Amino acid sequence: MDPRRKFVQPGKDIEREMKLEQPDIKHTQTEKPNIISEKIILDDEQVTMEDHIFFMRKTLDRYSNRCAELKVFFEVLKKETTEKFSIFEKQLEEQKNCESKGNENLLKLEKQKKIENLDSRISALESYKNKFESESSDKPSKAAELKDFIKKKSLKLQEEEQERKFEGMSLQMKELKEEVRELKEEVRKLKEGQVEEFKICLHE
Structure with a gap:
């Protein structure tokens, strides 16, 4: 008989052997091994030092296998991460190259637009210069035309002022004539009234 089992009953001994032969539990990355649940406790039995060593060796074997x-797992993860990182670096480099090419094209377009704007401004300044020179050569004739225009305009304004004054005077004459007619009518009525009064006085 094994000296480690001298204080273990047959029924408990079978239970211990069955638990030790169970397959190892697989844990996820976030889970931690439940050490307490993996311990084998013999109820109401006194366990010897050899039993402790036996159980500790089994536990150590399980953790060694798990490690x-x-x-x-970490080697595979490291390999996959390295591959993904290299692919990402390659994509990033390609993106930077595309962006640099795009920036170069944008700079070329901006330079071309600036050149076109400068050309258009230069042509506009040249046309303005030619126009100014032509107008400067025609200044005497234009000054005479302007003087004549001002003279005609002033004469026209004077004529319009005279017409307005004449219209005002005509209106005043018309109003005076109307007043005179009214006064004559009143005088006629007064005379007729006086004649009637005189006739009445003669009869009396």
């Missing part, structure tokens, strides 16, 4: 699995 090996995690090591493989």
